[in-house]
Each structure stands twice: as structure tokens, then as C-alpha cells.
Amino acid sequence: MSEQPYVKQQINNHIATIEFFHPAHNSLPGDLLAQLAETITKAGQNDEVKVIIMQSGGDRTFCAGASFTELISINDDKTGEIFFSGFANVINAMRKCPKFIIGRIQGKTVGGGVGLASAVDYCMATKYASIKLSELNIGIGPFVVGPAVERKLDLSGFSQIAIDANSFYDAEWARNKGLYMKVFEDVESLDEAVQAFAENLCTYNPEAMTEMKKVFWAGTENWDELLKERAKISGRLVLSAFTKKKLESYK
Template identity: 30%
Template sequence: MEFENIVTENNEGILHIIINRPKKLNALNRDTIQELHEAFTDAREDEEVKVVILTGSGEKAFVAGADISEFADFSAEEGRELAAKGQANLFDFVANFPKPVIAAVNGFALGGGLELAMAAHFRVASDNAKMGLPETSLGLIPGYGGTQRLPQLVGKGRAMEMIMTAGMIDAKQALQYNLVNHVCEPDELIEFTEKIAQKIMRNSLVAMSAAIRAVNANYEDGVNGFEVEISEFGSSFATEDFKEGTSAFLNKRKADFPGK
């Protein structure tokens, strides 16, 4: 599928989804959010895609925020609709995606950009990355899950400070805060992230999908994550991947998971 605002590249099971609006520092507008939704929907159905790496074009920005010009004159109701639709179509969609999603954060990840990176299952950053939620400087609050996911990742106090000051932290601070898992040189970012993806691909995608559901259940109100884990654990025994994985282990060979 051809897109105007993003580029997709499949490299031996690793799908790169690249936000490609360099003149706008890859800012998110409605069209880009829709295209990302379509790309992730296609990736979910494509059996050749095992892992998704999400990044921005160039070295200046992952995503420098939302396109403010699109909603500067919105009413309260339009604002609620904007947040609800964006969360459903992209941010929650990515967070609950059944295949591993890694955000490769190159440069600025601000506002909606940081919210998109946080929706990924984990993050790798270049050492020139800058991250923040500056919405309060616009008279807003984060609307794409930022007030929920940031405290989950960095703790309530640090999240409150970042949101209230509307300031940025650098990659080193993000690593200290557990906001990112790794930091590397900008020209090594994609290669480094691909190496992690390759390690992931050695394992059972069926099991990883179950693990994503179980881990996410811990953050859902009214859901007992332990019960979800027990259910997903039990269901794993009925999969072909379990049979292959245990057989390979017992026979001291490398597993070749069928993905079923």
C-alpha cells in the first residue's frame, strides 16, 4: 500500500514503519494517524511480519508532536472526539498490538510523539533524543494516553514534574527514568534495534502475543492480571508452538516455531 506520510519497509520479518514528514519534524496530523492505523492493521494480518520497528525519518525527530494547526479552534466536544478517536485508532491499537512493537526514538519525541513511543512495547533512543509532554504550555493536557502511560513507566512524581514543567529530558535522563531501555549513537539506532528484533524473532510469536495481553492486563482497571496470566498460560499448552518449543528443548535442538 502506498502512503503519503509514512514509509513501510519489510526486512526479513522486521517491518519498519517510518513517519515521513521531515519538513514538519514528523508531526502527527489526522492523515498520518490514519495511515499509521492502516499500516499496523496490514502488519497484524501479514504473517511475514514478526516484529515492528516504529521510527521517524531523519535524525532530528521521531515525532515532534501533534499538528496544532488542526485543532487550534476546536470546541470541548471536538477535543474529546479527537482524543478518543486517536487513542482507539492508533495509541491503544499499538499498545495492544499482538506482535512486538519497538519504538526507535531518533531526536525529538514530544507531546503526541512521546505518547506514540510510550504506546510501543518498549523504546530504544539515540543519544540526541529529547522527550517531553509540553501540552500544559499550550493550555492543554496530554490527550493520547500520556497522563496514564508516563506514570506507569517513570513513576507518579517524575511524570507530574514532566507534565507540569512542560520540559524536556534527554536520552540519558530517559534511561535513568526507565522511559527507554537502551541508548545508542544515532547512526547505530536502527541496527541496534534490529538486533533486538532478531533476538525476539527466535521465540514464539504466539507466546509473545499472550504475554502482551497478560502484561497489559495489569494496567486495566477492574481486570485481575494474575487471572489473565493463568488463562493465557493454560492456553499456551494447546498451541503448536508449545509442542515445538518443548520438543526442541528436550531433544537439544533449535526450535522452529510454526506460529500456531
């Protein structure tokens, strides 16, 4: 029997490690997205927590993006908007969180997963952590995650991977573009570096880190409304004949 999906959190020595998992390559259905946003928000409000690590379970895919099972089941605009708003809520939870969030990317990440990696404050990965924005392949587009990805890759990098929706871009490309700060040979080296980095951050003044985070995210104050509008676009496009036919082919 396969493992059950989950979002869980552990707090040790002021470091909150938030982990999500889904047996379908760590794809994210609406319920997991809601749990993830809530867990991040609560960790940000917890005075015991100084730094957050965000990671996924397993040692292969970091995140396959949106749940195809849930995408196929969408049959009206409102349901589509609500589903895509799940990614918006996670990104906004990370944006508003007063604590630094370190991303630990162990493997390939696709679509919404690239958005999550882009919305952390400091991201480290293995050499296997190639990225792809595949949304255009199914007739949608990376509308909700776009602002976060563009913020990290700039418009040229974002447009490159959004248009070239069939291709994976390797971890070194992502590092050169500014998504990953460091790339490691294996998961063990990645975990050691992430833990050491988080422990070091815990020695800094929490108030200074909170003020720095405000500076880093300046100019994104409109994202609550912006990402909501982007979710409406995706929610409408997922109902198109093109997308419905494409999703059926993946069954």
C-alpha cells in the same frame, strides 16, 4: 519543494518497519494518525510479521506531537475530540497489537510523541532523544497520552514532566525512568542495535511473545473508554480562550 507527509511500511524477513513523516518536525495531523493506527493494526494481523519496528523519517526530531495547524483550526468540541482521539487510536492499536513493537527514537520527542514512545514494548534511542510534555504550556494537558506515559515512568516521573512543561528531560533521564531501554551515541549505532534486536526476536516462539504481550499490558483493558474520555477533555480545553490565544501566538 518540501517532502510530503507519509506513513509507510516495509516487511523484510518477518520484520515490519513502520515509518511516519511530516516536514513540520514529524508532527502528527489527524490523517497521519489514522493511517498510523491502521498500519499498526494490519501489521499485527499479518502472519508474515513477527516483530514491528516503529520509527519516524529524518535524522532529527522523532515527533513534535500534535499538529499545531490542526489544533488552531479546531472550533467545536466534537472536532477537538475526534482530533485527540487520533492519538488514542494509535496508542490503543499498539496496545492491542499481538506483536512486539520496538521503538526507534532518533531525536527529540514532544507531547504526543512521548506517548507513542511510551506505548511501544521496547524502546531504544540516541543521546539526542530528550523528551518534553509541553501540553500545559498551551492550556491543555497530556490527558490522552498520560496513561501510556505514566505506565512507563510511574506517576512521579509522569507528573514531573507534565507539570514542568517548559523543560526537556534528556535521554539518560528517560532511560533511568524506564522509557528507554538503551541509549546510543548516534543514529547509526541505534539502527544497528534495533535491527539486531528485531532479528533476534524473530527467532523466538511467536505464540510465546503474544502471550507475554498480554501479560505486559494486563490492566489496560479499559483504555478504549478511558482514552476516549481523555480525548473529550482535551477537545474541550483546546477551545478555551487561554489556549486559543496561546495557539495564535505560535502562528
